[in-house]
Amino acid sequence: MTKVACLMCAFAAGGALAQGDAYEAYVKRSRDFKPVRMPAEVIGRAYPDWTYMPWYYQWDIGFDDAAADFCRETGINGGFIDRGDTANLAWLERHKLRFYVDHVAGKGDLHLWDHFPKDPADRDRIHGTGVRSRPVNAGMRARLEGLIRKHIDGVKRSPVRGAYALDDEISWGHFVHPTMWQVTDDAAAFPAWLNEVYGGDAPKHTGWVSYEQVRTKLAGWTADAFDVSQLMDQWTFNDSYWNNFIGDLVAYANSIDAEIPCGYVGGQCPNAFGGYDYAKLMRKVQYLEAYDMAGAQAIARALNPSNALPVVATYFHKQANPADAAWQVWYYLAQGNRGHIAWVEGWFDGKTPKPWLKDIAPTYKEAAGVIGPLMRGAQFRHDGVALYYSHASIQLGWMLDAAAHRQTWVNRNNDHFLGSSHLNRMAWMRMLRDEGIQFTWLDYASVIQDGIPAHVKVLILPHTLCLSDAEARRIRAFCERGGTVIADYLPGLWDQHGRGRATGGALDTMFGVRHDPKMTAKDVFQGDGNLWCEVDQDQHYNDADPARLLAGNTCVMDASGFHKAVRAMPTAQSAACGKGTAVLMNLSPMWYLAYRQQGMASAARRSAFMRPLRDAGVRRWAWLADADEKTFGYEITYWEKGGRTILFLFANADIRVNSDGGGDGPSLKTDTVPVTLAFANPVSNARDERSGKVLGTGQRFQLQWKQNEACVISFDN
Numbered sequence: 001m002t003k004v005a006c007l008m009c010a011f012a013a014g015g016a017l018a019q020g021d022a023y024e025a026y027v028k029r030s031r032d033f034k035p036v037r038m039p040a041e042v043i044g045r046a047y048p049d050w051t052y053m054p055w056y057y058q059w060d061i062g063f064d065d066a067a068a069d070f071c072r073e074t075g076i077n078g079g080f081i082d083r084g085d086t087a088n089l090a091w092l093e094r095h096k097l098r099f100y101v102d103h104v105a106g107k108g109d110l111h112l113w114d115h116f117p118k119d120p121a122d123r124d125r126i127h128g129t130g131v132r133s134r135p136v137n138a139g140m141r142a143r144l145e146g147l148i149r150k151h152i153d154g155v156k157r158s159p160v161r162g163a164y165a166l167d168d169e170i171s172w173g174h175f176v177h178p179t180m181w182q183v184t185d186d187a188a189a190f191p192a193w194l195n196e197v198y199g200g201d202a203p204k205h206t207g208w209v210s211y212e213q214v215r216t217k218l219a220g221w222t223a224d225a226f227d228v229s230q231l232m233d234q235w236t237f238n239d240s241y242w243n244n245f246i247g248d249l250v251a252y253a254n255s256i257d258a259e260i261p262c263g264y265v266g267g268q269c270p271n272a273f274g275g276y277d278y279a280k281l282m283r284k285v286q287y288l289e290a291y292d293m294a295g296a297q298a299i300a301r302a303l304n305p306s307n308a309l310p311v312v313a314t315y316f317h318k319q320a321n322p323a324d325a326a327w328q329v330w331y332y333l334a335q336g337n338r339g340h341i342a343w344v345e346g347w348f349d350g351k352t353p354k355p356w357l358k359d360i361a362p363t364y365k366e367a368a369g370v371i372g373p374l375m376r377g378a379q380f381r382h383d384g385v386a387l388y389y390s391h392a393s394i395q396l397g398w399m400l401d402a403a404a405h406r407q408t409w410v411n412r413n414n415d416h417f418l419g420s421s422h423l424n425r426m427a428w429m430r431m432l433r434d435e436g437i438q439f440t441w442l443d444y445a446s447v448i449q450d451g452i453p454a455h456v457k458v459l460i461l462p463h464t465l466c467l468s469d470a471e472a473r474r475i476r477a478f479c480e481r482g483g484t485v486i487a488d489y490l491p492g493l494w495d496q497h498g499r500g501r502a503t504g505g506a507l508d509t510m511f512g513v514r515h516d517p518k519m520t521a522k523d524v525f526q527g528d529g530n531l532w533c534e535v536d537q538d539q540h541y542n543d544a545d546p547a548r549l550l551a552g553n554t555c556v557m558d559a560s561g562f563h564k565a566v567r568a569m570p571t572a573q574s575a576a577c578g579k580g581t582a583v584l585m586n587l588s589p590m591w592y593l594a595y596r597q598q599g600m601a602s603a604a605r606r607s608a609f610m611r612p613l614r615d616a617g618v619r620r621w622a623w624l625a626d627a628d629e630k631t632f633g634y635e636i637t638y639w640e641k642g643g644r645t646i647l648f649l650f651a652n653a654d655i656r657v658n659s660d661g662g663g664d665g666p667s668l669k670t671d672t673v674p675v676t677l678a679f680a681n682p683v684s685n686a687r688d689e690r691s692g693k694v695l696g697t698g699q700r701f702q703l704q705w706k707q708n709e710a711c712v713i714s715f716d717n
Contacts, residue, residue, distance in 0.1 A: 005350035022199025023496060027448040031295055032240040035283040036247040038254065038261050040308035043286065046260045046311045047162045050372025051098050051339035052364055053078035063088045068095040075364025077337065078162070084151040099683075100163040100226050100287070100341075102265060104151045105249060109134050109172035111709055116177065119527070126179050127410045129208040132172060135185035135369070136245050143250050156257040157199070163287040163310060164253050167501045169266030171274035172242040178402070178412055179273045180210040183238040186623040190310040193237050205230045211399065211409060218403050223493055223629035226500030232395050233497060239391075247284030254286075261286035261310065265341060267300075269293035269416045271393065272398040277391040278303055279443035289314060289341055292332075293657050294415075294422035295429055299389060301336045302441035307380060310338040316345070322359035323670045323708045327651060330710040334637045334648035336380055339372075363709070366690065372433070372713060374689055378639035378646055383618055384457035385439040387428060388475075392444070392496045397421035397533075404531055404538040416657075417544045418537045420590070424463040424488065427589035430596055431606040433652050434636045437532030437613065444471055445497075449599035454480040458616050460486045462589075466483030467492035470556050472506040474666040479510055484616035487511070488585050488609075489565030496569075510586040512575030516565065525565055525588075526554045534563055534588050546577060546593035560608035561595070562587040572608070583612040597667070600632040622647060625678035625700060630671070631707075643717050646689070649677060650710035669707040676702045683715040 027033055061067045067090070071077070079097040079536065081089065083106065092099050112133060117123055125133060148166075155161050173179025194202035216229050221227075246264070253262035263285030265463040265573050275281065276537060278296075281305040282288075289312045290296040300311045313332050315325060329340065334336065344373035347354055368656060402409040416422050434438050442452065442459070448470045452459060459478060467475075472492055473665075479485045485507075492506030493515055505514035522529035526536070535549055555563040558571050564587060570588045589609055595602040607671050622636050635652035638645050678700050686695035689712040696699050703711045 006285045021470055022201065023197065023468050024448055025195050025199065027445050027470070031244060032280060033245075033283060033445045033449070033632055036250045036254075036286070036581070037305075038286045040057040040306050042259060043261050043308050043310065044377070047287070047338065049338075049376055050333065050367050051078040051162065051312075052076050052368060053080050053098075053100060053312075053339060054342045054344045055080055055102075056297060056344055056656065058347065059347050061351045063091040066281055067091075070353060071095065071097065073351070074361045075366075075368055077364075077368040080341070081155060081388075083147075086153040086154050089155060089158060093158055097306050098160045098162040100165055100265075101151060101161070102165045102168055104148050104164045104253065104262070105166040106147045107167055109140055109144060110167040112171070112174060116174060123410075126173060126177070126181060129180055129182075129210050131182050133186045136172070136183050136241060137186055141248065144249060146247065150251050152253060153214055153254045156260070157519045161257075161260055162264040164257070164260055165265045165287065165289070166246065166249055166253075166321055167264055167266075168260065169268070170246075170264050171268070172238050173273050174316065176268045176271035176274045176276060176415060178211070178410060179209075180234075182234070182686075184535075189241060190234075190237050191238065191366070191458055194233065197233075197236075197652070198396050198452075203229065205235075208234060208436070211402065212407075214399065215403055215406075215409065218400065219521045220534065221500070222518045222520055223500045223504075223515065224502045226494065227498070228396065228399055229497035229499050231399070231498070232392065233416055235395055236277075236392075239277040239280055240277050243277070243280040243284045246281075247274070248552055250285060263287035263309075265289035265312075265315075267291060267296065269296045270299065270389075270394055271415060272395040278499075279389060279391055279445045282443075285309070287342040288312075291657055292655055294419075295425050297332070297335060297337065298429060301380065303443055307336055307378070311336070312341055313337055313338040314343065315340050316343045322356050324665055324668055326512060327653065327665055328362040328710040329363050330648075330650050330708075331653075332716055333375065334710055336375070338380075338637070341574070371689065374646065374712075374714075375639065375641075378489070378641040380440075381638045381640050381645070382438040382440045383620070384412075384455060385432065385437055385613065386452070386456045386459050386616060387425070387439055388459060388461045389441050389443040389460075390464045390466055390471075392494075393464050396422045396465050396494055396498050397463060400686075401537050402536075404533070404536045406538070409540065410691065412537075414544075418535075418541070418549075419462045420533050420535070422586075423546070423549075423590050423593060424588065425590040426487075428460060428462045428609075431589060431592050431609055434596060435606060435610050435613075436492050436601055436623050437618060437637065438637060440585070441597055444468075447471055447474045451482065452692065456483065458484045458613055458618055461491050462494065466493050466494045466496055466498065467506045468496040469506065475507060475509050476577070479580035479582050479703065481580035482584070484581045484612060485510070486583045486585065486609075486612050487653075488587060488589055490515070491584065495583075500672045507582070508596045510575065510577045511573060512582070513569065513573055515569075515582055519566065523568060525563060527556070527567055528554055534590060546550070546590070546597065550591055550594060558587055560587065561605045562589060562591050562608060572611075573610070581616065596633070600627075600629050603632065619680070621680040624649075625676040630669075630673055631675060631705075633667070633669075638716060644714045645683075645717055646712065646714045648710045649675070649705060651707050671705045672704055675703050675705045675711075677703055677711070677713070686713055
């Protein structure tokens, strides 16, 4: 790794508001980033433990004492009510089944269609530059508030109500499908928002534009001439308007029932479309079901103060695979998830439960009765490593990726297994977890508002193409204080609006490099002059397998085994900046997703990206001393509670999931294997929390690990 001196590290520290920085003032003061919070102790009373909540789609056994016996025997400790239907309320209360209420705000306004519209006129409309087919406005608010009041009034006296969900799979478009329309018909809203963001010096955007207006210019633009600001401003406005509207509905629900959290279910992955800027989303909800695409669950956990907000997941039992169902319970428990919403389909033959439900029952009982209560109030612990969440980079990344589709961009879906930002994010998370390093996420708004916390030692900028001046100041100040900053490629070459910088990247001086402002698409990745991204995602549209997705392109393969980003620049460039270190890899980590599928030896290539963390002093402190190919892909998470550490050993298998939720682990192992759990330093008073066995004090512990389940031990801090 080469090392050069930082040329200009004496930038403003970023503590006070920089003179004339309207964007910083906007992020610090705007309601766009004002949270709608509920006290943690209130949420804890409403939703105390891990809860398994069946969606009664094909609940063929009715709601009588026999059905309640089935719930007890299977380990089902929750339920649900749809809208204001209280027909089963007495049954839920009698059997102490904590429930959530879905569609509190009805269906058809926040979620427009159950399926993508088949009418060509509707398809054209969603891709066009008009107004949302059901505009978000005062009329919609009044209508939904009426539904919210009606539906909450019917259940708010129930002692087993746990959460309210406004709606399912909501979006200002359709899921996260490419959508160009304006979220509201309030003509004054967008200009007013622009003035707030730009501090009264807003650009004179004319009309409402579509991706089609910029698509053909992307390849020919030099970096400094690059400008997609109008389109990114439109999408960012839609996200803000939408999430503020959601926050207002959540606050209204609180005004009716102040003791129960409110949010929504069917949450999608971070995306340019639909309102899925998690920096805004996580400030506006108090309850969330997030489909675990492209790291959504990890981001939601990290942006969840004190882990108070209940985040749950969906599981579909259609495949009747008890081993996979058990793994999902343990995997999400280990990640801090608070329960499952289960799609009940094909569970019964008439009124007789399928035999496989008995196989999964012990897992549900243990999760609900033992490990769930153990995790109540526990706080996630990481190893001083933070990944940076830049939503502007996700937006710009979509534009760069979708250029490969040419006019067919309107049909682009499945960003979670195609998009550069998503695959990049997953590669970093997989590398860190396989390395034995736990991490958190920091969002751009929190960094602008509060800086980078003292507990963070290493900040990673994954696919962080866009940075505002305010973010750059905060990141540089962190590095000067002694932190390590690692970027993969093109950090801050564009600002937060998607405009290229005239002088190169926003952090070039910190990294000791210079990105040529005159570079074009031919200077990066494939070098063919047409794409700014690593993969031609039209050619590989159906290649969910990472190796097939990444093969057969014209990228430069570095000796490390990863694609070079800027073809003319060196890789792994390190610079001193104040007391800290800045490392620009100039590499994409995406190949790691293929390497880890090949096994332990190939996955060792992650060392190229992990070396700067080791140089910064980041070390794993718990691991399997006898790890081999059979146990490769294990993960360890750790939580703190009451002076004790709770540690989970479990499988970090690939997850196959889609925008309708569900998913499974196609690479899941199910054997029971003997393992040696080792610690850097001895731990005291260890206990196996599943068996209750006292393990004592020591530095190594012999365990039997069933690989689709988890080992759970605790010890003194």
